[in-house]
Amino acid sequence: MNFDHLTLSEIPATDEELRPAIRELIAAHIGNMPLYKRARTWMGGDAVFSRAMGQAGFLGLTLPRKYGGAERGPLARFVVVEELLGAGAPVGMHWIADRQSALVILKFGTEAQREQYLPKICRGEMYFCIGMSEPGSGSDLASVRSRAERTENGWRLNGQKVWTSGAHHAHYMIALVRTSGEPADRNQGLSQLLVDLNAPGITIRPVPDLNGDHDFNEVFFDNVELPHDALLGEEGAGWSQVTAELAYERSGPERIYSSAVLLDAWIQHVARQPQCEARQRLVGSLTAQLAVLRELSVAVTSRLAAGEQPVVEASLVKDLGATFEQSVPSLIADDLASHPEESVDPELWHAIMTVTHIAPAFSLRGGTREILRGIIARGMGLR
Amino acid sequence: MDELLGPFEQMLASVAGRSVDSVVQWKAIEESGYLDALVPEAAGGAGLSLSDIEPLIRALGRFAITAPVAETMAKRALGVDTLGRPLSAILAVAEIAGLAEKILEMSLSYANDRVQFGKPIGKLQVIQQQLAVMGEQVLMARMASQIGCAHGLAPSLEVAAVSKQVASATVPQIASIAHAVHGAIGITEEFDLQRYTRRLHALRLAHGSEGYWANIVGKARLQSDRQSSVEFILSLRKS
Ligand SMILES: Cc1cc2nc3c(=O)[nH]c(=O)nc-3n(C[C@H](O)[C@H](O)[C@H](O)COP(=O)(O)OP(=O)(O)OC[C@H]3O[C@@H](n4cnc5c(N)ncnc54)[C@H](O)[C@@H]3O)c2cc1C
Numbered sequence: 001m002n003f004d005h006l007t008l009s010e011i012p013a014t015d016e017e018l019r020p021a022i023r024e025l026i027a028a029h030i031g032n033m034p035l036y037k038r039a040r041t042w043m044g045g046d047a048v049f050s051r052a053m054g055q056a057g058f059l060g061l062t063l064p065r066k067y068g069g070a071e072r073g074p075l076a077r078f079v080v081v082e083e084l085l086g087a088g089a090p091v092g093m094h095w096i097a098d099r100q101s102a103l104v105i106l107k108f109g110t111e112a113q114r115e116q117y118l119p120k121i122c123r124g125e126m127y128f129c130i131g132m133s134e135p136g137s138g139s140d141l142a143s144v145r146s147r148a149e150r151t152e153n154g155w156r157l158n159g160q161k162v163w164t165s166g167a168h169h170a171h172y173m174i175a176l177v178r179t180s181g182e183p184a185d186r187n188q189g190l191s192q193l194l195v196d197l198n199a200p201g202i203t204i205r206p207v208p209d210l211n212g213d214h215d216f217n218e219v220f221f222d223n224v225e226l227p228h229d230a231l232l233g234e235e236g237a238g239w240s241q242v243t244a245e246l247a248y249e250r251s252g253p254e255r256i257y258s259s260a261v262l263l264d265a266w267i268q269h270v271a272r273q274p275q276c277e278a279r280q281r282l283v284g285s286l287t288a289q290l291a292v293l294r295e296l297s298v299a300v301t302s303r304l305a306a307g308e309q310p311v312v313e314a315s316l317v318k319d320l321g322a323t324f325e326q327s328v329p330s331l332i333a334d335d336l337a338s339h340p341e342e343s344v345d346p347e348l349w350h351a352i353m354t355v356t357h358i359a360p361a362f363s364l365r366g367g368t369r370e371i372l373r374g375i376i377a378r379g380m381g382l383r
Numbered sequence: 384m385d386e387l388l389g390p391f392e393q394m395l396a397s398v399a400g401r402s403v404d405s406v407v408q409w410k411a412i413e414e415s416g417y418l419d420a421l422v423p424e425a426a427g428g429a430g431l432s433l434s435d436i437e438p439l440i441r442a443l444g445r446f447a448i449t450a451p452v453a454e455t456m457a458k459r460a461l462g463v464d465t466l467g468r469p470l471s472a473i474l475a476v477a478e479i480a481g482l483a484e485k486i487l488e489m490s491l492s493y494a495n496d497r498v499q500f501g502k503p504i505g506k507l508q509v510i511q512q513q514l515a516v517m518g519e520q521v522l523m524a525r526m527a528s529q530i531g532c533a534h535g536l537a538p539s540l541e542v543a544a545v546s547k548q549v550a551s552a553t554v555p556q557i558a559s560i561a562h563a564v565h566g567a568i569g570i571t572e573e574f575d576l577q578r579y580t581r582r583l584h585a586l587r588l589a590h591g592s593e594g595y596w597a598n599i600v601g602k603a604r605l606q607s608d609r610q611s612s613v614e615f616i617l618s619l620r621k622s
Contacts, residue, residue: 003484003522008529086613257613264611271605281594284601288548291616292526299526320519370512377511380518381491383503 006313008295009302015076018058022083025056030089036351038088039261042254043215043358045092045169047124053091054124059098063106067114068122074304078253078297085257086264093169097121100248101128101174104192108233108241113194117172130249131161131175131195131219132242139371142186142239146177146221148193155179155193155231157201157224165365167204167217170197176242179235190238193230200224210357244309249366251300251314256293256321258362259328262355263290265348266332273342282335289324296320312379315372322363329356387431388438391417392446399446401578409450418452421460421536428460437477437532441525444481447578453478461536469543472590473531476550480528482583483521483553486561489576490514494564510564517560520553527553539622541603548596554587 029049030038037044053059061077063069070076084091102121105113120126137143146159161167161175173195181189197204201224206214233241263286270279296317303310333352336344363369394415398408412418420436422428440453453474457466466474494505494514504510531538531546538546558580562569569576587593609615 003525006522006526008526008533082613086611260612267604267612268610277598280601280605281597282601283604284544284597284599285548285552285593287604287612287615288545288597288600289523289552290612291545291619292523292530292549294616295530296522296526316515316519316522319515320523370508373512373515374508376515376518377505380487380514382494382505382511382514 005303005308005310006296006299006316009299011075011079011298012073015072015079018076018079019083021056022058022080023087025052025058026083026087026089030087033088033090035088035261035265035347036354037090039259039265039351039355040092040213040358041085041088041258041261042091042095043165043213044090045095045166046090047093047169049090050094050124050127052124053094054122059094059124060102060118060122063102063118063122067106067118069118074301075298078301082253082257082294085254086260088261092166093127094121094124096130096166096170097126097128099252100130100245101172103248104174104241104245105194105232107244108192108237110229113229113232117194126172127166127170129164129167129170129173129197130245131164131173131177133163134160135162139368141176141242142190143183144176144178144190145183146175148177148179148191148226150179151225153225154227154229155225157193157195157221157226159221161219161221163207163216164204164219165216167197167219168206168214173197173219174232174245176238179238187239189236190242191235192232192238192241193226194232195221195224195226195230199226209361211354243311246367247304247309247311247314250318250372251304251310253294253297253301255318255366256290256297256324259325259355259359260290262332262351263328265351266336269336269344269348273339279335282331286324286328286331293317293321293324312376315367315375315379318366319363319369319372319376322369325362326359329359387435388442391415391439392442395442395446395448399448405450408448412448412450412452418455419459421456423460433457433473433532433535434529437528440474440477440532441481441484441528444478444483444582445485447482447485447582449582457536468590469538469540470536472543472547472596473528473538475586475589476524476531476546477528479550479554479583479586480521480524482579482586483524483557486557486576486579486583487514487517487521489579490517490561490564497566504564513560513564517557520557524550524553524557534622539619540599541619542622544596544599544603545619547591548593548600551587551591551593551596554583558583 058080060069061072065071105117134144148155148157175193175195177193178189179191201222203220205218207216209215267283300310300313300317329352398411419428420431424430443452494510495503497504527546527549534542565576568574604615607615
């Protein structure tokens with residue numbers, strides 16, 4: 001790890017030009033959304049909004065034109081996603097397809113698979129979910145036990161996934177499963193499968209989260225028959241493919257902006273109150289941190305744009321971002337409750353408490369804090 | 384860039400260290416010609432921008448040079464005797480970033496070398512986690528420095544405030560983790576770590592600590608007509 005790889009980077013003017021149009025699209029859609037819903041950012045979704053984004057050309061920004069993409073770079077996507085997250089737009093439906101599934105299909109899929117999936121993803125009509133975690137496999141992902149066997153017609157899949165965000169809306173899952181060997185073989189013998197979630201033998205059950213929201217699910221596979229072309233990429237190369245997928249998953253601006261909507265709602269409240277230096281300092285330190293984190297996130301995206309896989313860099317910024325995002329609800333709740341004489345919009349309180357309760361997820365999803373810090377330590381040369 | 388930094392580092396290496404006489408040190412720095420780095424070419428200088436020399440200021444931090452090298456560069460370029468607080472703060476940030484890099488490097492190599500319980504302490508997960516946190520803070524300080532230096536010798540108050548607020552705020556954690564990892568040897572007069580952490584603590588407070596600058600960022604944010612944090616942050620880049 002060389003810190004010189006993360007330097008202040010410019011977003012090209014041609015990418016910056018996307019900002020007004022995406023702002024307009026967002027403004028047209030979020031008018032009536034209550035604050036606590038906007039504060040869920042990418043955990044909330046709306047198919048109407050996703051299709052509108054597709055129509056306006058804001059999905060698949062980095063994909064080739066022949067698949068319906070915009071053939072732009074990752075920094076174009078950064079601009080669009082920054083605006084979406086900053087406003088709390090309901091991006092949850094297409095989020096995973098646009099962020100990672102499409103890129104994995106483009107990178108490892110056959111031409112026929114690209115043609116089958118990518119145009120629909122770009123139109124905002126086809127949604128994906130991530131089938132990595134299982135009851136016995138969290139951080140230790142290589143221990144997955146779901147298993148697919150070759151049959152005459154393709155594959156027969158058995159097993160279970162869990163914590164699968166959005167499986168109840170998604171059309172497909174990209175699942176990491178064992179296709180040969182035993183769990184003891186670790187990262188040998190794993191493959192990625194494109195699982196049609198309408199196939200017989202699949203049961204999807206909601207797992208309500210602590211706010212009562214339905215984000216994640218458990219997904220059961222009972223003798224699910226899948227065609228030959230359900231295999232994504234190479235048989236047995238699942239581990240290296242999933243590593244590439246995680247790089248897309250960890251490196252985006254959603255790792256710093258999850259609490260931005262809440263932060264801004266609180267700042268608007270504070271701006272209406274009599275001036276108070278302690279508060280001003282809190283507004284200032286949170287704003288300053290976010291400003292620096294934002295440039296770090298742009299710097300990571302610039303490495304992606306240069307064709308690199310900035311795994312350690314992305315882990316550094318994700319962990320910093322999660323720590324920041326988690327501090328926001330706790331600090332602003334203390335601030336508001338330190339001024340009991342003020343009247344606070346109940347919606348703001350509702351949003352603060354919603355984010356307070358879900359905030360532990362920020363350092364779990366996409367790799368836990370402890371796992372990321374291990375990656376960072378090794379990246380810095382500790383063995 | 385290495386053509387600029389390489390010789391500068393060599394020069395610093397020859398005059399760094401606690402036994403060096405400060406008069407001798409200053410003479411060497413002056414004779415190197417680097418003090419005119421920011422002076423326009425038309426006026427006989429190298430005509431470099433503050434961003435160009437940001438790595439040089441970090442190098443000053445890495446060598447724990449306490450002489451006012453960066454300040455003199457800026458004063459010569461501007462033709463003034465005293466610098467404004469925003470610019471002074473940003474110069475301190477760049478030095479903080481360099482000190483932070485050096486302290487991280489020392490801590491990593493110490494963790495790989497120091498053996499307890501039959502293995503290097505760097506193999507222990509608790510130590511690895513602490514050093515990862517330190518790495519994150521060093522990265523914040525470095526980016527704060529680049530953000531500050533991107534606006535030349537007349538930075539806006541807001542940019543200086545963001546830069547110094549964040550850099551100063553990294554200091555307590557960086558220093559405390561470095562000392563924790565080094566154990567008792569780090570507390571000794573003789574061991575070099577204390578020279579770097581001493582300077583780090585001093586620069587945290589110089590030209591306004593994190594609290595001072597947080598107040599300024601907060602005031603600007605609250606008075607701004609920008610609705611969202613994203614808009615406010617984008618406006619900083621242009622200021
Ligand atoms: C909101 C949310 C959405 C999610 N969505 C998805 C999804 O769509 N698809 C999907 O596949 N998964 C999803 N996940 C699951 C997520 O990837 C896992 O939660 C994560 O990988 C951790 O696994 P675990 O929860 O089983 O915790 P565990 O791995 O059991 O970890 C528990 C604790 O032990 C620590 N620990 C474990 N191993 C080590 C180690 N080697 N060294 C040090 N500490 C260790 C962890 O850091 C953690 O603190 C989601 C999770 C959340 C919270």
